[in-house]
Amino acid sequence: MTDVLVVAELLEGASRKSTLSAVRFAREVAEATGGAFDILTIGEGAEAAASQLAAFGARKIFTAEIEGGYVAERYAPTVAAVAKDGGHGVVAATATTFGKDLLPRVAGRLGAGVASDIASVSVDGGSLVYRRPMYAGNIFGFARVSTDVQVVTVRQTEFEAADEAGGYTSAEAVAVVEDAAASRVEFVSLEAQKSERPELTEASIVVSGGRALKSAENFKSVLEPLVDVLGAAMGASRAAADAGYASNDLQVGQTGKVVAPKLYVAVGISGAIQHLAGMKGSKVIVAVNKDKEAPIKEVADYFLAGDLFQVVPELVSEIEKAR
Amino acid sequence: MKILVPVKRVADPDNANKVKVSADGARVTSEGLEWKLNPFDEYAVEAALRLNENGASGEKLGEVIIVSLGPDEVQTTIRQPLAMGADRGIHVKADDAELDSTVVAKVLAALVAQEKPDLVLMGKQAVDGDSNTAGQVLAELLGWPMATFAMAIETADGGKTLTIGREVDTGVLTLKVTPPAVVTVDLRIVAPGSVRNGVTPDAHKYGEGARYASLKGIMAAKKKAIDVRTLADLGVTDGAVVTYTKFERPPARTGSVRFVESAQELVQRLKTEAKVL
Ligand SMILES: Cc1cc2nc3c(=O)[nH]c(=O)nc-3n(C[C@H](O)[C@H](O)[C@H](O)COP(=O)(O)OP(=O)(O)OC[C@H]3O[C@@H](n4cnc5c(N)ncnc54)[C@H](O)[C@@H]3O)c2cc1C
Ligand SMILES: Nc1ncnc2c1ncn2[C@@H]1O[C@H](COP(=O)(O)O)[C@@H](O)[C@H]1O
Numbered sequence: 001m002t003d004v005l006v007v008a009e010l011l012e013g014a015s016r017k018s019t020l021s022a023v024r025f026a027r028e029v030a031e032a033t034g035g036a037f038d039i040l041t042i043g044e045g046a047e048a049a050a051s052q053l054a055a056f057g058a059r060k061i062f063t064a065e066i067e068g069g070y071v072a073e074r075y076a077p078t079v080a081a082v083a084k085d086g087g088h089g090v091v092a093a094t095a096t097t098f099g100k101d102l103l104p105r106v107a108g109r110l111g112a113g114v115a116s117d118i119a120s121v122s123v124d125g126g127s128l129v130y131r132r133p134m135y136a137g138n139i140f141g142f143a144r145v146s147t148d149v150q151v152v153t154v155r156q157t158e159f160e161a162a163d164e165a166g167g168y169t170s171a172e173a174v175a176v177v178e179d180a181a182a183s184r185v186e187f188v189s190l191e192a193q194k195s196e197r198p199e200l201t202e203a204s205i206v207v208s209g210g211r212a213l214k215s216a217e218n219f220k221s222v223l224e225p226l227v228d229v230l231g232a233a234m235g236a237s238r239a240a241a242d243a244g245y246a247s248n249d250l251q252v253g254q255t256g257k258v259v260a261p262k263l264y265v266a267v268g269i270s271g272a273i274q275h276l277a278g279m280k281g282s283k284v285i286v287a288v289n290k291d292k293e294a295p296i297k298e299v300a301d302y303f304l305a306g307d308l309f310q311v312v313p314e315l316v317s318e319i320e321k322a323r
Numbered sequence: 324m325k326i327l328v329p330v331k332r333v334a335d336p337d338n339a340n341k342v343k344v345s346a347d348g349a350r351v352t353s354e355g356l357e358w359k360l361n362p363f364d365e366y367a368v369e370a371a372l373r374l375n376e377n378g379a380s381g382e383k384l385g386e387v388i389i390v391s392l393g394p395d396e397v398q399t400t401i402r403q404p405l406a407m408g409a410d411r412g413i414h415v416k417a418d419d420a421e422l423d424s425t426v427v428a429k430v431l432a433a434l435v436a437q438e439k440p441d442l443v444l445m446g447k448q449a450v451d452g453d454s455n456t457a458g459q460v461l462a463e464l465l466g467w468p469m470a471t472f473a474m475a476i477e478t479a480d481g482g483k484t485l486t487i488g489r490e491v492d493t494g495v496l497t498l499k500v501t502p503p504a505v506v507t508v509d510l511r512i513v514a515p516g517s518v519r520n521g522v523t524p525d526a527h528k529y530g531e532g533a534r535y536a537s538l539k540g541i542m543a544a545k546k547k548a549i550d551v552r553t554l555a556d557l558g559v560t561d562g563a564v565v566t567y568t569k570f571e572r573p574p575a576r577t578g579s580v581r582f583v584e585s586a587q588e589l590v591q592r593l594k595t596e597a598k599v600l
Contacts (some may be wrong), residue, residue, distance in 0.1 A: 011493065071498065072459070073468055097491040101471045104424070104456040108463025113425055113564030114456045129568070134453050135339040139351055141452075142569040184501040185468035188486065192494040201492075205599075230600075238510065242531075248474070248511065249494055254450070255510055257492070263599040273339050280576065284597045286589065287580075297580045301597065304589050305582060314586035322590050322600065 013045025020161035050171035057165030069187035095153035157260035208235030212268025253278035271296025363446025378523035405544035406536030424456035479521035
């Protein structure tokens with residue numbers, strides 16, 4: 001029997017949808033081991049976020065109201081204390097930059113081993129086995145964690161957002177635990193990129209542009225019409241983000257975001273290993289590239305060979321016609 | 324500042340699709356692949372050097388110490404940052420199988436107790452295991468503040484406070500940190516203007532990426548000291564807490580690529596064949 005504590009990620013006082021991937025994981029573990037799962041909402045707006053998560057089947061929801069922006073040192077002591085008091089065998093969050101930052105710090109406090117960015121979980125002989133991508137997604141390893149408490153971050157694209165389970169879990173406030181490390185770090189600002197488009201990690205279609213777009217203006221005038229006619233989210237390769245054609249938070253790949261939409265269109269992207277690591281789980285992959293030998297062909301289902309400056313506008317008008 | 328930079332050697336990341344799984348699934352084999360400095364660690368070395376120098380005059384402002392855990396071969400890995408300009412190295416002898424991010428963090432914590440650096444500057448993730456864990460665990464073990472996924476570091480007072488931009492999902496999160504601290508770096512820390520130490524003139528432009536070792540640097544590195552320690556010397560003998568019982572290759576994507584002749588054909592196929600439009 002393993003009880004799981006899910007740490008919810010909050011943004012502007014609301015639970016992010018990514019939290020529901022960790023909830024899915026927690027439910028799987030609880031069901032497989034005959035345990036239960038609890039949720040901790042922590043940060044500014046923790047109480048409001050708790051009511052958003054009330055219908056997902058948690059045994060308990062704990063809330064820890066902490067004002068000001070997110071700083072790991074101010075959250076980790078409370079997360080660890082809740083897990084300790086609750087006797088949770090697993091502490092989990094989704095592997096967003098929030099989860100990846102906070103959870104290993106919590107692990108340090110609990111003396112727990114960490115399985116990060118897992119793709120699935122199973123039970124074998126009473127212990128949990130975590131399947132996780134390594135080497136930029138070219139190998140899957142099956143990991144076991146030998147510590148009493150285990151810390152896990154889960155890949156959002158591999159754990160579908162949990163659906164509501166009915167019922168209503170009421171919230172219970174917990175004491176905030178302080179730690180000296182927090183006195184030496186101060187939140188200054190969060191400069192968030194705002195966009196009207198769907199969120200990259202949640203969109204069912206993603207159109208990404210690479211270095212071949214050559215400028216931020218071309219991202220706007222050539223790529224955006226394709227993005228918008230498809231109602232897609234916009235992505236970019238590292239080369240395009242580094243060059244300033246697109247903002248960094250649009251980077252797809254090993255060190256950017258991992259996406260798995262039903263359709264991924266890579267425009268002027270060569271398909272470096274680090275890029276493939278972030279998109280090869282997509283259902284259908286289309287490459288638009290003038291080089292028929294570009295490595296993206298290894299994962300592409302459809303390859304439109306040609307100059308993007310000519311074929312992308314054609315694609316836009318063909319899609320409009322086909323509607 | 325005194326800066327400790329842990330570095331790991333990894334199988335050539337640009338050939339990560341060539342790593343193989345042994346027939347019994349028990350091991351990952353990277354035979355025939357070159358060992359490379361983990362790219363994020365190379366960026367950490369570059370950032371440490373930039374923090375500790377006047378980029379225009381070349382004058383040094385502090386010490387950069389390189390640490391690597393692994394078999395004897397990692398001494399070659401340590402020489403590379405020494406050739407880039409780091410001052411000395413520490414090799415902690417260990418079999419790769421004895422290590423995981425938790426062991427690495429414990430060893431680094433023990434070394435920090437001995438060396439008392441102002442900063443541990445490291446990669447956010449080793450691109451073989453892709454764990455992204457050691458830095459955060461280390462910071463907690465030390466009771467130090469941390470800034471992970473750093474893409475900009477600025478200090479104007481010799482390092483008494485650091486203003487650090489972190490690359491997060493929603494944009495850039497800025498923290499002000501009082502050392503000693505742990506900082507893990509992301510890709511863009513090696514952009515030309517990402518590190519500002521208040522000494523290097525703002526007009527000075529660094530190149531894109533980490534510096535290459537000069538021939539002179541390579542010669543000098545041969546004479547730099549590498550201290551050798553064991554896990555037992557540092558009191559870390561519990562072994563890895565995360566172990567792998569099996570490895571496998573992901574299933575290949577179904578079918579092979581279909582070249583289409585025109586935008587019109589592509590749209591038709593996406594609609595009727597793939598049914599995604
Ligand atoms: C540690 C590390 C982490 C990394 N993480 C990431 C990551 O997360 N995400 C990522 O994307 N990269 C990452 N990279 C970088 C990666 O290795 C590649 O350098 C990068 O993905 C290349 O981007 P690109 O495909 O846009 O550019 P290029 O490789 O330059 O490819 C451009 C492509 O456009 C085609 N082309 C050119 N002109 C035209 C035209 N007019 N019409 C049509 N096609 C055209 C070319 O044939 C070529 O295939 C990482 C690298 C390192 C070292
Ligand atoms: N064997 C090692 N020797 C030195 N540093 C390491 C080692 N393994 C990991 N690290 C450091 O820890 C960082 C994060 O690694 P990881 O948690 O394994 O992804 C790396 O970028 C290195 O700076």
